[in-house]
Amino acid sequence: MRYVYFPGCSLETVAKSYDVSARLTAEKLGVELTELEDWNCCGATAYFHIDEILAHTLCARNLAMAEKTGLDVVAPCSACYKNMGETNAHLKQDAELRDHINIALKEDGLEFSGQQRVLHLVDVFTEDVGIENIRKNVVNSLKGLHVAPYYGCQILRPKMGRENIENPEFLEDLISATGAEAVDYPLKTECCGGSLIMTKNPVALKMIKNLLACAADKGADLIVTTCPLCQVNLECYQKQVNRKYGTEFSLPVLYITQVLGFALGIPKDDLLIGSELSSPAGLLTRFSREAV
Amino acid sequence: MNGKRILLIDDDPDYVYAVKMILEKANYSVRVSYSPKEGYAALQDGEFDLVIVDVMMGRGAEGIIVARKLKKDRELKKLPLLMITGIREQTGFFFIGDPRHETFLPVDGFLEKPVNTEVLLNKVRELLHSDQTAELKQEKQGEEP
Amino acid sequence: MTERPSFQKEVSNLMSVLDGNPIDVCIQCGTCSGSCPAVEYMDYSPRHIIALIRSDLKDEVLNSDTIWCCSSCYNCTVRCPKEIKITEMMYALKRYSIWKHQYREGAIGPAFSRKFVRMVVKTGKSYEPGLAPTFMFRYGMRGMIDNMQLGMSLFNKKRIAILPKTVKRIKNFRRVLNRIIPIGVEK
Numbered sequence: 072m073r074y075v076y077f078p079g080c081s082l083e084t085v086a087k088s089y090d091v092s093a094r095l096t097a098e099k100l101g102v103e104l105t106e107l108e109d110w111n112c113c114g115a116t117a118y119f120h121i122d123e124i125l126a127h128t129l130c131a132r133n134l135a136m137a138e139k140t141g142l143d144v145v146a147p148c149s150a151c152y153k154n155m156g157e158t159n160a161h162l163k164q165d166a167e168l169r170d171h172i173n174i175a176l177k178e179d180g181l182e183f184s185g186q187q188r189v190l191h192l193v194d195v196f197t198e199d200v201g202i203e204n205i206r207k208n209v210v211n212s213l214k215g216l217h218v219a220p221y222y223g224c225q226i227l228r229p230k231m232g233r234e235n236i237e238n239p240e241f242l243e244d245l246i247s248a249t250g251a252e253a254v255d256y257p258l259k260t261e262c263c264g265g266s267l268i269m270t271k272n273p274v275a276l277k278m279i280k281n282l283l284a285c286a287a288d289k290g291a292d293l294i295v296t297t298c299p300l301c302q303v304n305l306e307c308y309q310k311q312v313n314r315k316y317g318t319e320f321s322l323p324v325l326y327i328t329q330v331l332g333f334a335l336g337i338p339k340d341d342l343l344i345g346s347e348l349s350s351p352a353g354l355l356t357r358f359s360r361e362a363v
Numbered sequence: 364m365n366g367k368r369i370l371l372i373d374d375d376p377d378y379v380y381a382v383k384m385i386l387e388k389a390n391y392s393v394r395v396s397y398s399p400k401e402g403y404a405a406l407q408d409g410e411f412d413l414v415i416v417d418v419m420m421g422r423g424a425e426g427i428i429v430a431r432k433l434k435k436d437r438e439l440k441k442l443p444l445l446m447i448t449g450i451r452e453q454t455g456f457f458f459i460g461d462p463r464h465e466t467f468l469p470v471d472g473f474l475e476k477p478v479n480t481e482v483l484l485n486k487v488r489e490l491l492h493s494d495q496t497a498e499l500k501q502e503k504q505g506e507e508p
Numbered sequence: 509m510t511e512r513p514s515f516q517k518e519v520s521n522l523m524s525v526l527d528g529n530p531i532d533v534c535i536q537c538g539t540c541s542g543s544c545p546a547v548e549y550m551d552y553s554p555r556h557i558i559a560l561i562r563s564d565l566k567d568e569v570l571n572s573d574t575i576w577c578c579s580s581c582y583n584c585t586v587r588c589p590k591e592i593k594i595t596e597m598m599y600a601l602k603r604y605s606i607w608k609h610q611y612r613e614g615a616i617g618p619a620f621s622r623k624f625v626r627m628v629v630k631t632g633k634s635y636e637p638g639l640a641p642t643f644m645f646r647y648g649m650r651g652m653i654d655n656m657q658l659g660m661s662l663f664n665k666k667r668i669a670i671l672p673k674t675v676k677r678i679k680n681f682r683r684v685l686n687r688i689i690p691i692g693v694e695k
Contacts, residue, residue, distance in 0.1 A: 080634040084669045085662060109676045111632040116580045117624035120602040120617070121454050122423030123524070128688050129628070132681070165524075171428050174467065175687035179680040228582035229595070236586060262545045262581035269643045270616040272651065274549045274577055307662070311654055346665045374521055375608075376512045397513045398521040419607055422524055424689040450689070453607035455622040456629070462690035 072199050074190070075142040076104035077133060079151040079299070080112050086148075086299030088343035092328040093147045093192055095342065099335045100200045100208065104145065107137055113154040116266060124168065130158035131172045134189075135181035147192040147328070149298035150265075153225040156189040160231070191226050193297050193327060197241045205248045210336035212250030213358050218330065219256045219291035220246055221282065223263055223301040236260070245327060246295065249334035258285045263304040279304055280312045283320045293323040293351050295330050302326060307348055323351030333358070365390045367491055368410060372402035372429060373417035373447075378476070382415075382447075385480050386487070399429045406439060413491055416470075418448035427468065434469040443490040444469075447483075449476035515566040522600035523593070530592040534558045540584035540594050550574040554584055554594055557601075570610045575601045576617040616643050629685055632675025637668060 082090035097104045110133050118126035134155060137144045146152040162169040163185040173182050196205065220242035227236040237260070243253035263282060264275025282305060286294050296302045306324035313320055325344065332342045333355060339345065345352045369391050373379050376397065383393045394409060396402035399420060406414075414433065418426035430446060433439045446468075450456060463473050471493075472486050513521070516531055523530070534555075541553035551572045552560060560569050569575075575598050584594040605611045606618045620642045627638050637659070644655040662668045675681050685691065 080673075083633075083673060085636065085667045087667060111675050111681060112628045112634045114628065115624065115634065116599075117621040118628075119580075119599040120606060120621040121625045122419075122689055123599065123603070124423035124425070125625075125685060125688050126423075128685065132684060161524075167428070171431070172688070174431075175684045178683035178687060179677060181684075224579075224581040224583070228586050229593075230586055262579050262583070264546075265579040265581070266620070267546070267577070267579045269639065270620050271549070271573075271577055272643075272647055274546050275579070277549075278545055278579075307658060346667060348661055348665065374518065376518070380512070397517070418690070421522055423603075427688065427690065448690075449607075450691070452609070454689070455626065456689070456691045462686070467687050468690055 072101060072195070073103040073105070073142055074145040074195065075107045075137045075140045077107050077110055077113075077137075077144055077146045077151055077155070079146060079148040081148060081299035081303075085303055086326075088329060088346045089147055089299055089302070089326040092326055092332045092337075092342040095337050096328045096332040096335060097192075097195070099332070099337060100196065100205065102195055102200060105140070105142070107133060107140075107144070109136065113151040115150055115154070124171070126154070127158045127161060127168065128172050128175055130155045131162060131183045132176060132179065132181060134159055134185075134187060135176055135183040137187050138182075138184065143188040143190060145190050145192050145195055147297075148300075149191065149223055149225040150300060152189060152191040153229070153231070156231045157229070159185060159187070159189050191297065193226065193241065193245070196331070197245060202244050202248050205245070205331070205335075209249055209334045211334050211358050213330070213334050214250040214252075216251040216354075216358060217254050217290050217292045218246045218251045219254045219286040219289065219294040220259055221256065221263075221286075221294050221296045221301060221305070221324075222260050223296060223298050224260070224265075226297050227260055242295065242297070242327065245331065249330060251330070251334075254286070254289045254291045256286060256289055256291070258282050263301045265300055265304070268304050268308060275304065276308065276312055276315055279308055280316050280318065283309065283312065283322055284318070286322060287320060291322065292354060293325055293330075295325055295327045297327055309349065321349050323347060323349060323354060325351060366392075367412045368392045368394070369487070370394050370396065370402065370405055370409070370411040370414045372396045372399065372414065372420075372426075374398060374420040375417065375449075378417075378449075382478075382483070385483060389484050389487075391487070399425050402429060403432075406433075411442060413443050413445065413487060415445045415447055415487075418446060418450055419453050424450075430468065430470050443471045443493065445472040445474065445486060445490055446470040447474045447476060447478055452476060515564045515569070516561050518566075519561055519597065519600055519604070522604055523596055530590075530594075530597065531558055531561055533590045534562075534592055535590060537589060539587050539589060540592075543583040543587050545581060545583065546577045546579060550577045554598075558592075558594075558597075567610075569601065570605050570608075571612050573612055573615065575605065576611070576615050614646075616646055627672070629682065629691065631672050632678055632681050633673045635669065635672035638672060 114126040114129040246253040264278040268275035309320045329342045386393045416426045538555045541555045578598045
């Protein structure tokens with residue numbers, strides 16, 4: 072199982088723990104990830120607000136570089152996954168746009184022909200590695216831990232061939248494979264506010280508050296996410312939410328790869344568990360075999 | 364009317380209204396298309412001496428796609444093509460110098476909005492005249508034994 | 509002579525050819541509004557915006573804060589019974605609004621998006637601290653303190669880059685972009 076790996080801008084900085092834990096977990100499960108050389112930003116949502124053709128060009132450059140490796144592209148960030156998946160589909164359909172962008176890509180010695188697939192890292196774990204394989208490799212069972220599976224939006228929407236987007240279960244399957252209990256989380260596919268946390272802060276804070284309240288209500292010990300923006304929104308703004316709404320949330324929010332990695336026996340520190348503003352390091356200690 | 368027909372492809376109705384008025388006052392006959400699609404249709408069923416194209420339309424810099432398409436077409440590439448753009452205003456990008464390029468931005472003239480009336484009319488005249496000059500040259504060549 | 513286009517025509521011109529003319533087919537069922545997580549903050553719901561577009565009420569649409577409350581979650585798009593790409597329509601409206609400089613006073617989105625786009629053109633990657641000035645002073649004194657505190661906390665956890673990162677083949681990268689939109693970078 073070899074893929075070209077597209078970390079995305081956030082994983083180099085605010086979501087470093089996602090990057091590190093993703094690589095370690097993939098390695099543990101026999102998935103070979105080679106970072107795409109000289110990748111550029113996928114454009115997030117901002118590029119669509121200025122020039123959609125330019126937005127597609129950014130992703131097309133990444134896809135064209137991936138083509139040279141002959142491998143499919145894996146993205147851990149839901150926004151990157153969505154942007155590159157959409158550009159891939161769009162350019163395959165729209166020949167005029169494809170030709171137009173290919174004229175531009177020549178400036179970097181590249182050409183897009185749509186040979187690659189774009190996958191989310193989580194799909195590689197659930198489909199290529201398989202839940203059973205993961206379960207077999209768990210050494211630190213997380214039995215007794217209650218985890219809220221937070222999908223967010225862009226791993227599911229817009230529809231890119233995924234069947235069940237209203238009530239998906241693949242994250243719950245991954246959580247169960249670690250021995251932990253996946254909490255029933257009705258808001259699991261609701262938006263976290265995305266970049267509104269910067270451009271329209273009050274709207275995003277309300278959305279975050281709803282998500283945290285629901286998870287707390289359902290008895291979650293921690294929330295797992297599959298997207299850096301979701302993780303930052305849910306984790307880093309709890310203080311602001313508490314002040315605005317008079318709540319007392321202090322729910323840890325981790326990346327699915329950190330929880331998975333831990334269950335597979337990778338040391339907490341290697342997974343950068345502890346780089347959160349409110350760390351669940353203490354919480355996880357009791358599940359670690361080393362601690363016993 | 365001085366007999367010269369101009370096709371204006373620009374999605375901004377307010378700007379189009381102003382430019383059309385200026386050109387018509389200078390006795391040009393002007394037809395307007397508000398999208399590249401409409402523009403191509405107009406070129407199919409009408410005859411023009413000059414095409415003026417905006418850059419930012421539709422999904423983004425569609426005007427560039429239009430310019431390249433026209434200059435690739437065997438018939439249409441003879442038509443002088445003037446690009447008028449508000450990119451700087453619209454997107455906040457700064458650009459330096461003249462971005463024309465014979466393959467990538469094959470336009471015959473390039474002006475930035477807001478365009479001064481005099482500058483616009485001079486440019487239009489220049490491009491139409493150079494078209495005439497090219498025609499005259501061709502005729503002359505035809506005359507020589 | 510072609511007639512001046514209605515606002516509805518203008519909006520559909522802004523969308524991809526593949527999307528057809530979606531606003532025509534809306535049946536005003538309200539599923540989009542019911543699915544929108546930000547609807548309670550919008551002065552017009554997504555359904556209402558489509559009705560306004562059809563009624564040619566351009567100023568109402570552009571001066572509302574609906575489009576700037578949209579987080580692109582695509583809930584509306586996947587549930588619309590007529591398969592209208594409502595999120596794409598929101599992007600189109602944002603483009604229109606930014607290109608024409610017509611938006612409600614105080615909207616942060618336009619400046620934020622422009623800065624983001626310029627930053628990526630310059631270095632090929634996004635850089636959060638570079639974006640901060642577009643919004644951190646817009647939420648009052650409390651907002652500014654919150655943002656600074658958050659910045660410091662993240663910095664202490666080594667989650668903020670001090671300097672922006674740049675793509676290696678940046679000159680080529682900029683030339684690629686220049687062939688799409690003539691921003692005239694170094695030849």
